Amino acid sequence: MQATKPLSPHPLVCAQEGDATALPAAVLEGALNRPVQVLLKDQRIFAGRLLGFDDHMNMILEGTQETLSDGATRSLGTLVLRGNNIVSLSPR
Numbered sequence: 048m049q050a051t052k053p054l055s056p057h058p059l060v061c062a063q064e065g066d067a068t069a070l071p072a073a074v075l076e077g078a079l080n081r082p083v084q085v086l087l088k089d090q091r092i093f094a095g096r097l098l099g100f101d102d103h104m105n106m107i108l109e110g111t112q113e114t115l116s117d118g119a120t121r122s123l124g125t126l127v128l129r130g131n132n133i134v135s136l137s138p139r
Contacts, residue, residue, distance in 0.1 A: 075097070075104070079097055079098075079100075080097065080098070082094065082097075083096070087133060088132050093126065093128065094139060095108030095110050095126065096109045096110055104131075106127070106130070106136075107125065108126045110124070
């Protein structure tokens with residue numbers, strides 16, 4: 048079996064829509080100041096504008112709406128999410 052060559056010599060590849068090879072940091076950079084939806088381990092969903100993130104994928108969302116598993120929603124404003132609780136992030 049032959050070893051495969053890395054797609055990019057740089058650790059961060061440029062995130063483009065539909066790019067399945069984009070690394071998490073590149074995807075987050077592309078989502079900065081845009082509306083996103085975040086799913087947490089406990090099945091809560093947060094939707095807001097991504098203001099920032101760090102190396103641990105901790106995120107700051109502004110204008111955040113929380114959706115609970117029963118469908119109820121509430122406004123939370125600015126929110127800091129811990130990266131290890133995040134299951135997925137998707138653009139809105």
